[in-house]
Amino acid sequence: MSDLVTITGVVGSDPRHNVTATGLPITNFRLASTRRFFDRATGAWTDGETNWYTVSSFRQLALNTARSLRKGERVVVHGRLRIRAWETGERSGTAIEIDADAIGHDLSWGVAVYSKTSGARL
Amino acid sequence: MSDLVTITGVVGSDPRHNVTATGLPITNFRLASTRRFFDRATGAWTDGETNWYTVSSFRQLALNTARSLRKGERVVVHGRLRIRAWETGERSGTAIEIDADAIGHDLSWGVAVYSKTSGARL
Amino acid sequence: MSDLVTITGVVGSDPRHNVTATGLPITNFRLASTRRFFDRATGAWTDGETNWYTVSSFRQLALNTARSLRKGERVVVHGRLRIRAWETGERSGTAIEIDADAIGHDLSWGVAVYSKTSGARL
Amino acid sequence: MSDLVTITGVVGSDPRHNVTATGLPITNFRLASTRRFFDRATGAWTDGETNWYTVSSFRQLALNTARSLRKGERVVVHGRLRIRAWETGERSGTAIEIDADAIGHDLSWGVAVYSKTSGARL
Numbered sequence: 001m002s003d004l005v006t007i008t009g010v011v012g013s014d015p016r017h018n019v020t021a022t023g024l025p026i027t028n029f030r031l032a033s034t035r036r037f038f039d040r041a042t043g044a045w046t047d048g049e050t051n052w053y054t055v056s057s058f059r060q061l062a063l064n065t066a067r068s069l070r071k072g073e074r075v076v077v078h079g080r081l082r083i084r085a086w087e088t089g090e091r092s093g094t095a096i097e098i099d100a101d102a103i104g105h106d107l108s109w110g111v112a113v114y115s116k117t118s119g120a121r122l
Numbered sequence: 123m124s125d126l127v128t129i130t131g132v133v134g135s136d137p138r139h140n141v142t143a144t145g146l147p148i149t150n151f152r153l154a155s156t157r158r159f160f161d162r163a164t165g166a167w168t169d170g171e172t173n174w175y176t177v178s179s180f181r182q183l184a185l186n187t188a189r190s191l192r193k194g195e196r197v198v199v200h201g202r203l204r205i206r207a208w209e210t211g212e213r214s215g216t217a218i219e220i221d222a223d224a225i226g227h228d229l230s231w232g233v234a235v236y237s238k239t240s241g242a243r244l
Numbered sequence: 245m246s247d248l249v250t251i252t253g254v255v256g257s258d259p260r261h262n263v264t265a266t267g268l269p270i271t272n273f274r275l276a277s278t279r280r281f282f283d284r285a286t287g288a289w290t291d292g293e294t295n296w297y298t299v300s301s302f303r304q305l306a307l308n309t310a311r312s313l314r315k316g317e318r319v320v321v322h323g324r325l326r327i328r329a330w331e332t333g334e335r336s337g338t339a340i341e342i343d344a345d346a347i348g349h350d351l352s353w354g355v356a357v358y359s360k361t362s363g364a365r366l
Numbered sequence: 367m368s369d370l371v372t373i374t375g376v377v378g379s380d381p382r383h384n385v386t387a388t389g390l391p392i393t394n395f396r397l398a399s400t401r402r403f404f405d406r407a408t409g410a411w412t413d414g415e416t417n418w419y420t421v422s423s424f425r426q427l428a429l430n431t432a433r434s435l436r437k438g439e440r441v442v443v444h445g446r447l448r449i450r451a452w453e454t455g456e457r458s459g460t461a462i463e464i465d466a467d468a469i470g471h472d473l474s475w476g477v478a479v480y481s482k483t484s485g486a487r488l
Contacts, residue, residue, distance in 0.1 A: 004371070005369065005447065064231075068235070068236070076200055081371065084415075102228045104197065104229060107225045108182060111189045112227055112237075126368070128246075162404075206293075346374045348442045349470045354481050355433045356478040358439055359478075
Protein backbone atom coordinates (compact mmCIF):
# COMPACT_ATOMS: atom_id res chain seq x y z
CA MET A 1 0.00 0.00 0.00
CA SER A 2 2.45 2.63 1.14
CA ASP A 3 5.68 1.00 -0.11
CA LEU A 4 7.91 3.35 1.90
CA VAL A 5 11.64 2.69 2.07
CA THR A 6 14.68 4.23 3.67
CA ILE A 7 17.91 3.73 1.76
CA THR A 8 21.44 4.69 2.73
CA GLY A 9 23.93 4.71 -0.09
CA VAL A 10 26.18 6.56 -2.48
CA VAL A 11 25.06 9.22 -4.98
CA GLY A 12 25.97 7.59 -8.32
CA SER A 13 25.56 10.60 -10.61
CA ASP A 14 25.52 14.37 -10.27
CA PRO A 15 21.88 15.46 -9.76
CA ARG A 16 19.99 16.57 -12.87
CA HIS A 17 17.66 19.51 -12.32
CA ASN A 18 14.70 20.43 -14.52
CA VAL A 19 11.58 22.55 -14.36
CA THR A 20 8.44 21.21 -16.00
CA ALA A 21 6.27 23.22 -18.39
CA THR A 22 3.91 23.81 -15.47
CA GLY A 23 6.73 25.21 -13.35
CA LEU A 24 7.39 22.20 -11.08
CA PRO A 25 11.06 21.84 -10.05
CA ILE A 26 12.35 18.25 -10.34
CA THR A 27 15.77 16.82 -9.44
CA ASN A 28 16.87 13.24 -10.16
CA PHE A 29 19.96 11.23 -9.28
CA ARG A 30 21.09 7.61 -9.20
CA LEU A 31 21.58 5.96 -5.82
CA ALA A 32 23.64 2.82 -5.14
CA SER A 33 22.95 0.86 -1.96
CA THR A 34 25.39 -1.93 -1.16
CA ARG A 35 24.46 -4.41 1.52
CA ARG A 36 27.01 -4.98 4.28
CA PHE A 37 26.90 -8.28 6.11
CA PHE A 38 28.92 -10.06 8.76
CA ASP A 39 30.56 -13.08 7.14
CA ARG A 40 30.73 -15.75 9.83
CA ALA A 41 33.19 -17.78 7.76
CA THR A 42 35.80 -14.98 7.66
CA GLY A 43 34.66 -13.16 10.82
CA ALA A 44 34.63 -9.83 8.95
CA TRP A 45 32.10 -7.35 7.51
CA THR A 46 31.84 -7.76 3.74
CA ASP A 47 30.18 -6.03 0.76
CA GLY A 48 27.18 -7.87 -0.68
CA GLU A 49 25.08 -7.08 -3.74
CA THR A 50 24.25 -3.50 -4.85
CA ASN A 51 20.73 -2.16 -5.49
CA TRP A 52 20.42 0.79 -7.90
CA TYR A 53 17.59 3.31 -7.62
CA THR A 54 16.56 6.52 -9.40
CA VAL A 55 15.66 9.12 -6.78
CA SER A 56 13.20 11.88 -7.74
CA SER A 57 12.57 14.99 -5.70
CA PHE A 58 10.18 17.86 -6.23
CA ARG A 59 9.61 21.50 -5.26
CA GLN A 60 11.85 22.87 -2.47
CA LEU A 61 13.51 19.48 -1.94
CA ALA A 62 14.42 19.44 -5.65
CA LEU A 63 15.95 22.91 -5.49
CA ASN A 64 17.98 22.14 -2.38
CA THR A 65 19.10 18.71 -3.63
CA ALA A 66 20.42 20.24 -6.85
CA ARG A 67 22.41 22.79 -4.84
CA SER A 68 23.69 20.38 -2.17
CA LEU A 69 24.44 16.91 -3.61
CA ARG A 70 27.42 15.75 -5.65
CA LYS A 71 28.35 12.38 -7.13
CA GLY A 72 30.15 10.18 -4.62
CA GLU A 73 28.55 11.65 -1.50
CA ARG A 74 26.86 9.44 1.10
CA VAL A 75 23.14 10.06 1.67
CA VAL A 76 20.08 8.77 3.47
CA VAL A 77 16.85 8.84 1.40
CA HIS A 78 13.30 8.24 2.60
CA GLY A 79 10.41 7.95 0.17
CA ARG A 80 7.91 5.91 -1.78
CA LEU A 81 8.91 3.10 -4.16
CA ARG A 82 7.60 3.23 -7.72
CA ILE A 83 8.22 0.37 -10.12
CA ARG A 84 7.60 1.45 -13.71
CA ALA A 85 7.81 -0.35 -17.03
CA TRP A 86 9.34 1.86 -19.74
CA GLU A 87 9.69 1.58 -23.52
CA THR A 88 11.61 3.78 -25.95
CA GLY A 89 11.50 2.51 -29.51
CA GLU A 90 12.94 -1.02 -29.56
CA ARG A 91 14.14 -1.07 -25.96
CA SER A 92 12.14 -1.65 -22.84
CA GLY A 93 12.86 -2.21 -19.18
CA THR A 94 11.89 -1.61 -15.60
CA ALA A 95 12.75 1.48 -13.58
CA ILE A 96 12.89 1.42 -9.79
CA GLU A 97 12.25 4.91 -8.55
CA ILE A 98 11.98 6.53 -5.15
CA ASP A 99 9.77 9.60 -4.82
CA ALA A 100 11.71 11.22 -2.00
CA ASP A 101 10.09 12.69 1.11
CA ALA A 102 13.44 13.45 2.74
CA ILE A 103 17.08 13.43 1.61
CA GLY A 104 20.12 14.17 3.77
CA HIS A 105 23.90 13.74 3.76
CA ASP A 106 24.76 10.73 5.92
CA LEU A 107 26.71 12.00 8.95
CA SER A 108 28.16 8.50 9.42
CA TRP A 109 30.66 9.42 6.71
CA GLY A 110 31.11 13.19 6.87
CA VAL A 111 30.23 16.52 8.45
CA ALA A 112 27.79 19.09 7.08
CA VAL A 113 27.09 22.80 7.39
CA TYR A 114 23.37 23.49 7.00
CA SER A 115 21.49 26.68 6.07
CA LYS A 116 17.72 26.94 6.14
CA THR A 117 16.00 28.05 2.96
CA SER A 118 12.81 30.05 2.88
CA GLY A 119 9.63 28.34 1.76
CA ALA A 120 7.60 25.64 3.43
CA ARG A 121 7.77 22.08 2.21
CA LEU A 122 4.12 21.49 1.37
CA MET B 123 12.18 -8.03 15.89
CA SER B 124 14.08 -5.31 14.08
CA ASP B 125 11.97 -2.31 15.21
CA LEU B 126 13.56 0.02 12.65
CA VAL B 127 12.11 3.50 12.16
CA THR B 128 12.79 6.53 10.02
CA ILE B 129 11.83 9.83 11.60
CA THR B 130 11.92 13.31 10.11
CA GLY B 131 11.75 16.13 12.60
CA VAL B 132 13.34 19.01 14.44
CA VAL B 133 16.43 18.79 16.65
CA GLY B 134 15.05 19.81 20.05
CA SER B 135 18.32 20.31 21.95
CA ASP B 136 21.96 20.96 21.08
CA PRO B 137 23.70 17.56 20.84
CA ARG B 138 25.54 16.37 23.97
CA HIS B 139 28.81 14.60 23.28
CA ASN B 140 30.58 12.19 25.66
CA VAL B 141 33.27 9.54 25.55
CA THR B 142 32.79 6.45 27.70
CA ALA B 143 35.48 5.06 30.02
CA THR B 144 36.21 2.46 27.33
CA GLY B 145 36.74 5.19 24.72
CA LEU B 146 33.44 4.94 22.85
CA PRO B 147 32.19 8.30 21.46
CA ILE B 148 28.47 8.91 22.11
CA THR B 149 26.28 11.85 21.04
CA ASN B 150 22.66 12.32 22.11
CA PHE B 151 19.96 14.82 21.18
CA ARG B 152 16.19 15.20 21.48
CA LEU B 153 14.10 14.89 18.33
CA ALA B 154 10.54 16.18 17.87
CA SER B 155 8.43 14.69 15.11
CA THR B 156 5.12 16.41 14.41
CA ARG B 157 2.59 14.64 12.26
CA ARG B 158 1.19 16.62 9.33
CA PHE B 159 -2.21 15.62 8.00
CA PHE B 160 -4.67 16.86 5.43
CA ASP B 161 -7.74 18.09 7.25
CA ARG B 162 -10.69 17.37 5.00
CA ALA B 163 -12.93 19.68 7.03
CA THR B 164 -10.75 22.73 6.41
CA GLY B 165 -9.10 21.54 3.17
CA ALA B 166 -5.65 22.41 4.54
CA TRP B 167 -2.55 20.64 5.90
CA THR B 168 -2.45 20.86 9.68
CA ASP B 169 -0.08 19.99 12.56
CA GLY B 170 -1.07 16.93 14.56
CA GLU B 171 0.49 15.47 17.72
CA THR B 172 4.24 15.50 18.40
CA ASN B 173 6.36 12.44 19.24
CA TRP B 174 9.56 13.04 21.24
CA TYR B 175 12.58 10.74 20.93
CA THR B 176 16.10 10.61 22.35
CA VAL B 177 18.51 9.87 19.50
CA SER B 178 21.82 8.16 20.35
CA SER B 179 24.75 7.85 17.97
CA PHE B 180 28.10 6.15 18.36
CA ARG B 181 31.63 6.16 16.95
CA GLN B 182 32.17 8.23 13.75
CA LEU B 183 28.48 9.11 13.54
CA ALA B 184 28.66 10.50 17.09
CA LEU B 185 31.71 12.63 16.27
CA ASN B 186 30.17 14.03 13.07
CA THR B 187 26.75 14.63 14.66
CA ALA B 188 28.34 16.65 17.48
CA ARG B 189 30.16 18.81 14.92
CA SER B 190 27.25 19.22 12.48
CA LEU B 191 23.88 19.47 14.29
CA ARG B 192 22.36 22.43 16.13
CA LYS B 193 19.06 22.89 17.95
CA GLY B 194 16.26 23.86 15.58
CA GLU B 195 17.67 22.14 12.49
CA ARG B 196 15.57 19.70 10.45
CA VAL B 197 16.90 16.15 10.21
CA VAL B 198 16.08 12.67 8.97
CA VAL B 199 17.06 9.85 11.36
CA HIS B 200 17.08 6.11 10.66
CA GLY B 201 17.68 3.58 13.44
CA ARG B 202 16.45 1.04 15.92
CA LEU B 203 13.79 1.78 18.54
CA ARG B 204 14.59 1.03 22.18
CA ILE B 205 11.96 1.42 24.88
CA ARG B 206 13.53 1.53 28.32
CA ALA B 207 12.12 1.84 31.80
CA TRP B 208 14.26 4.09 34.00
CA GLU B 209 14.33 4.90 37.70
CA THR B 210 16.36 7.51 39.57
CA GLY B 211 15.56 7.65 43.25
CA GLU B 212 11.85 8.44 43.63
CA ARG B 213 11.16 9.09 40.00
CA SER B 214 10.62 6.60 37.21
CA GLY B 215 9.52 6.70 33.62
CA THR B 216 9.90 5.37 30.11
CA ALA B 217 12.48 6.52 27.60
CA ILE B 218 11.97 6.11 23.87
CA GLU B 219 15.36 5.99 22.22
CA ILE B 220 16.59 5.58 18.67
CA ASP B 221 19.99 3.98 18.18
CA ALA B 222 20.84 5.78 14.96
CA ASP B 223 22.26 4.06 11.87
CA ALA B 224 22.10 7.23 9.78
CA ILE B 225 21.45 10.93 10.48
CA GLY B 226 21.28 13.72 7.90
CA HIS B 227 20.06 17.30 7.56
CA ASP B 228 16.72 17.25 5.75
CA LEU B 229 17.21 18.97 2.37
CA SER B 230 13.46 19.64 2.22
CA TRP B 231 14.13 22.61 4.48
CA GLY B 232 17.68 23.77 3.74
CA VAL B 233 20.92 23.33 1.82
CA ALA B 234 24.07 21.65 3.09
CA VAL B 235 27.79 21.65 2.35
CA TYR B 236 29.27 18.21 3.07
CA SER B 237 32.86 17.13 3.74
CA LYS B 238 33.91 13.52 4.05
CA THR B 239 35.70 12.50 7.22
CA SER B 240 38.34 9.83 7.37
CA GLY B 241 37.51 6.53 9.00
CA ALA B 242 35.03 3.89 7.93
CA ARG B 243 31.79 3.44 9.77
CA LEU B 244 32.11 -0.15 10.92
CA MET C 245 6.83 12.95 10.27
CA SER C 246 5.28 9.63 9.37
CA ASP C 247 6.82 7.55 12.18
CA LEU C 248 5.82 4.24 10.57
CA VAL C 249 7.13 0.99 12.02
CA THR C 250 6.86 -2.70 11.31
CA ILE C 251 7.16 -4.94 14.36
CA THR C 252 7.26 -8.72 14.54
CA GLY C 253 6.61 -10.15 17.97
CA VAL C 254 4.41 -12.06 20.37
CA VAL C 255 0.86 -11.09 21.37
CA GLY C 256 1.23 -10.45 25.11
CA SER C 257 -2.43 -10.26 26.09
CA ASP C 258 -5.75 -11.45 24.68
CA PRO C 259 -7.17 -8.60 22.54
CA ARG C 260 -9.69 -6.28 24.24
CA HIS C 261 -12.55 -5.19 22.02
CA ASN C 262 -14.72 -2.11 22.56
CA VAL C 263 -17.12 0.07 20.62
CA THR C 264 -17.04 3.81 21.27
CA ALA C 265 -20.13 5.90 21.96
CA THR C 266 -19.98 7.03 18.32
CA GLY C 267 -19.98 3.42 17.11
CA LEU C 268 -16.28 3.03 16.26
CA PRO C 269 -14.96 -0.51 16.84
CA ILE C 270 -11.55 -0.56 18.64
CA THR C 271 -9.35 -3.53 19.55
CA ASN C 272 -6.16 -3.28 21.66
CA PHE C 273 -3.48 -5.76 22.64
CA ARG C 274 0.05 -5.76 24.06
CA LEU C 275 2.90 -6.71 21.76
CA ALA C 276 6.38 -7.86 22.86
CA SER C 277 9.23 -7.58 20.38
CA THR C 278 12.50 -9.22 21.40
CA ARG C 279 15.61 -8.41 19.45
CA ARG C 280 17.63 -11.35 18.16
CA PHE C 281 21.32 -10.83 17.49
CA PHE C 282 24.28 -12.90 16.47
CA ASP C 283 26.69 -13.03 19.40
CA ARG C 284 30.16 -13.17 17.92
CA ALA C 285 31.63 -14.23 21.26
CA THR C 286 29.50 -17.37 21.47
CA GLY C 287 28.86 -17.80 17.74
CA ALA C 288 25.12 -18.21 18.37
CA TRP C 289 21.88 -16.25 17.94
CA THR C 290 20.77 -14.79 21.26
CA ASP C 291 17.79 -12.91 22.74
CA GLY C 292 18.38 -9.22 23.40
CA GLU C 293 16.15 -6.65 25.08
CA THR C 294 12.35 -6.62 24.69
CA ASN C 295 10.27 -3.63 23.51
CA TRP C 296 6.63 -3.51 24.65
CA TYR C 297 3.94 -1.75 22.59
CA THR C 298 0.20 -1.25 22.83
CA VAL C 299 -1.35 -1.95 19.43
CA SER C 300 -4.64 -0.25 18.55
CA SER C 301 -6.82 -1.19 15.59
CA PHE C 302 -10.04 0.32 14.31
CA ARG C 303 -13.07 -0.51 12.16
CA GLN C 304 -12.89 -3.78 10.17
CA LEU C 305 -9.32 -4.46 11.33
CA ALA C 306 -10.52 -4.18 14.95
CA LEU C 307 -13.37 -6.63 14.37
CA ASN C 308 -11.13 -9.18 12.62
CA THR C 309 -8.29 -8.82 15.13
CA ALA C 310 -10.67 -9.52 18.02
CA ARG C 311 -11.91 -12.68 16.28
CA SER C 312 -8.49 -13.92 15.12
CA LEU C 313 -5.73 -13.17 17.67
CA ARG C 314 -4.93 -14.95 20.93
CA LYS C 315 -2.26 -14.36 23.57
CA GLY C 316 1.00 -16.08 22.71
CA GLU C 317 0.57 -15.98 18.92
CA ARG C 318 3.27 -14.54 16.65
CA VAL C 319 2.27 -11.53 14.55
CA VAL C 320 3.60 -8.88 12.19
CA VAL C 321 2.19 -5.37 12.78
CA HIS C 322 2.58 -2.30 10.56
CA GLY C 323 1.44 1.12 11.70
CA ARG C 324 2.11 4.57 13.07
CA LEU C 325 3.94 5.20 16.35
CA ARG C 326 2.26 7.39 18.94
CA ILE C 327 4.08 8.38 22.12
CA ARG C 328 1.67 9.67 24.73
CA ALA C 329 2.10 11.02 28.23
CA TRP C 330 -0.66 9.83 30.55
CA GLU C 331 -1.76 10.73 34.06
CA THR C 332 -4.37 9.11 36.29
CA GLY C 333 -4.55 10.66 39.72
CA GLU C 334 -1.12 10.37 41.36
CA ARG C 335 0.46 8.21 38.70
CA SER C 336 1.85 9.22 35.36
CA GLY C 337 3.84 7.61 32.60
CA THR C 338 4.46 7.22 28.91
CA ALA C 339 2.54 4.95 26.57
CA ILE C 340 4.03 3.72 23.30
CA GLU C 341 1.23 2.89 20.93
CA ILE C 342 0.99 1.66 17.37
CA ASP C 343 -2.06 2.68 15.35
CA ALA C 344 -2.14 -0.38 13.12
CA ASP C 345 -2.59 -0.25 9.36
CA ALA C 346 -2.09 -4.00 8.96
CA ILE C 347 -1.88 -6.99 11.33
CA GLY C 348 -1.20 -10.60 10.35
CA HIS C 349 -0.15 -13.90 11.92
CA ASP C 350 3.55 -14.43 11.22
CA LEU C 351 3.87 -17.47 8.93
CA SER C 352 7.48 -17.90 10.07
CA TRP C 353 6.05 -19.65 13.13
CA GLY C 354 2.76 -21.22 12.06
CA VAL C 355 0.17 -21.86 9.36
CA ALA C 356 -3.09 -19.98 8.89
CA VAL C 357 -6.49 -20.53 7.29
CA TYR C 358 -7.90 -17.22 6.02
CA SER C 359 -11.47 -16.18 5.20
CA LYS C 360 -12.33 -12.85 3.64
CA THR C 361 -14.83 -10.68 5.45
CA SER C 362 -17.24 -8.33 3.74
CA GLY C 363 -16.65 -4.62 4.05
CA ALA C 364 -13.93 -2.46 2.62
CA ARG C 365 -11.11 -1.21 4.79
CA LEU C 366 -11.52 2.52 4.34
CA MET D 367 22.20 -0.34 3.26
CA SER D 368 19.39 -2.40 4.71
CA ASP D 369 16.71 -1.66 2.07
CA LEU D 370 13.89 -3.06 4.22
CA VAL D 371 10.29 -2.63 3.10
CA THR D 372 6.84 -3.50 4.34
CA ILE D 373 4.27 -4.07 1.62
CA THR D 374 0.55 -4.72 1.95
CA GLY D 375 -1.10 -6.12 -1.14
CA VAL D 376 -2.75 -8.96 -3.00
CA VAL D 377 -1.18 -12.35 -3.71
CA GLY D 378 -1.05 -12.38 -7.52
CA SER D 379 -0.22 -16.04 -8.10
CA ASP D 380 -0.52 -19.30 -6.15
CA PRO D 381 2.79 -19.83 -4.30
CA ARG D 382 5.37 -22.08 -6.01
CA HIS D 383 7.27 -24.33 -3.65
CA ASN D 384 10.65 -25.93 -4.36
CA VAL D 385 13.49 -27.57 -2.49
CA THR D 386 17.03 -26.86 -3.66
CA ALA D 387 19.63 -29.58 -4.29
CA THR D 388 21.10 -28.69 -0.89
CA GLY D 389 17.74 -29.22 0.82
CA LEU D 390 16.69 -25.56 1.30
CA PRO D 391 12.91 -25.04 1.07
CA ILE D 392 11.95 -22.00 -1.07
CA THR D 393 8.51 -20.55 -1.82
CA ASN D 394 7.85 -17.71 -4.27
CA PHE D 395 4.76 -15.71 -5.20
CA ARG D 396 3.87 -12.49 -6.99
CA LEU D 397 2.59 -9.58 -4.93
CA ALA D 398 0.64 -6.57 -6.23
CA SER D 399 0.58 -3.41 -4.16
CA THR D 400 -1.81 -0.69 -5.30
CA ARG D 401 -1.44 2.76 -3.83
CA ARG D 402 -4.60 4.32 -2.37
CA PHE D 403 -4.75 8.08 -2.18
CA PHE D 404 -7.28 10.71 -1.20
CA ASP D 405 -8.25 12.61 -4.33
CA ARG D 406 -8.95 16.16 -3.23
CA ALA D 407 -10.66 16.94 -6.54
CA THR D 408 -13.30 14.24 -6.07
CA GLY D 409 -13.16 14.04 -2.27
CA ALA D 410 -12.85 10.24 -2.42
CA TRP D 411 -10.20 7.54 -1.94
CA THR D 412 -8.93 6.28 -5.30
CA ASP D 413 -6.66 3.56 -6.69
CA GLY D 414 -3.27 4.75 -7.91
CA GLU D 415 -0.50 2.86 -9.67
CA THR D 416 0.37 -0.78 -8.88
CA ASN D 417 3.85 -2.06 -7.91
CA TRP D 418 4.59 -5.74 -8.64
CA TYR D 419 7.09 -7.72 -6.55
CA THR D 420 8.34 -11.31 -6.43
CA VAL D 421 8.37 -12.46 -2.81
CA SER D 422 10.81 -15.21 -1.81
CA SER D 423 10.70 -17.10 1.47
CA PHE D 424 12.98 -19.75 2.88
CA ARG D 425 13.05 -22.57 5.45
CA GLN D 426 10.06 -22.74 7.85
CA LEU D 427 8.53 -19.57 6.40
CA ALA D 428 8.65 -21.18 2.94
CA LEU D 429 6.92 -24.34 4.17
CA ASN D 430 4.19 -22.41 5.99
CA THR D 431 3.64 -19.94 3.14
CA ALA D 432 3.14 -22.79 0.67
CA ARG D 433 0.53 -24.35 2.98
CA SER D 434 -1.27 -21.12 3.90
CA LEU D 435 -1.39 -18.64 0.98
CA ARG D 436 -3.65 -18.65 -2.06
CA LYS D 437 -3.94 -16.33 -5.06
CA GLY D 438 -6.20 -13.36 -4.33
CA GLU D 439 -5.59 -13.25 -0.58
CA ARG D 440 -4.51 -10.02 1.16
CA VAL D 441 -1.14 -10.12 2.91
CA VAL D 442 1.43 -7.99 4.71
CA VAL D 443 5.06 -8.76 3.80
CA HIS D 444 8.21 -7.48 5.52
CA GLY D 445 11.66 -8.09 4.06
CA ARG D 446 14.69 -6.94 2.18
CA LEU D 447 14.55 -5.50 -1.37
CA ARG D 448 16.75 -7.06 -4.03
CA ILE D 449 16.96 -5.55 -7.52
CA ARG D 450 18.41 -8.03 -9.98
CA ALA D 451 19.23 -7.85 -13.67
CA TRP D 452 18.35 -11.10 -15.46
CA GLU D 453 19.02 -12.50 -18.92
CA THR D 454 17.70 -15.65 -20.57
CA GLY D 455 18.82 -16.06 -24.16
CA GLU D 456 17.64 -12.99 -26.10
CA ARG D 457 15.56 -11.46 -23.36
CA SER D 458 16.69 -9.45 -20.38
CA GLY D 459 15.06 -7.42 -17.68
CA THR D 460 14.99 -6.36 -14.06
CA ALA D 461 13.43 -8.32 -11.21
CA ILE D 462 12.31 -6.66 -8.00
CA GLU D 463 12.38 -9.23 -5.25
CA ILE D 464 11.63 -9.21 -1.56
CA ASP D 465 13.49 -11.69 0.63
CA ALA D 466 10.79 -12.05 3.26
CA ASP D 467 11.42 -11.94 7.00
CA ALA D 468 7.72 -12.12 7.85
CA ILE D 469 4.51 -12.83 5.91
CA GLY D 470 0.97 -12.74 7.29
CA HIS D 471 -2.63 -12.57 6.09
CA ASP D 472 -3.84 -8.98 6.43
CA LEU D 473 -6.60 -8.94 9.08
CA SER D 474 -7.89 -5.67 7.60
CA TRP D 475 -9.64 -7.83 4.99
CA GLY D 476 -10.37 -11.17 6.65
CA VAL D 477 -10.14 -13.42 9.69
CA ALA D 478 -7.58 -16.18 10.26
CA VAL D 479 -7.21 -19.34 12.31
CA TYR D 480 -3.56 -19.91 13.25
CA SER D 481 -1.70 -23.07 14.33
CA LYS D 482 1.90 -23.04 15.49
CA THR D 483 4.31 -25.30 13.68
CA SER D 484 7.27 -26.96 15.32
CA GLY D 485 10.73 -25.70 14.49
CA ALA D 486 12.38 -22.43 15.28
CA ARG D 487 12.82 -19.76 12.64
CA LEU D 488 16.59 -19.40 12.66
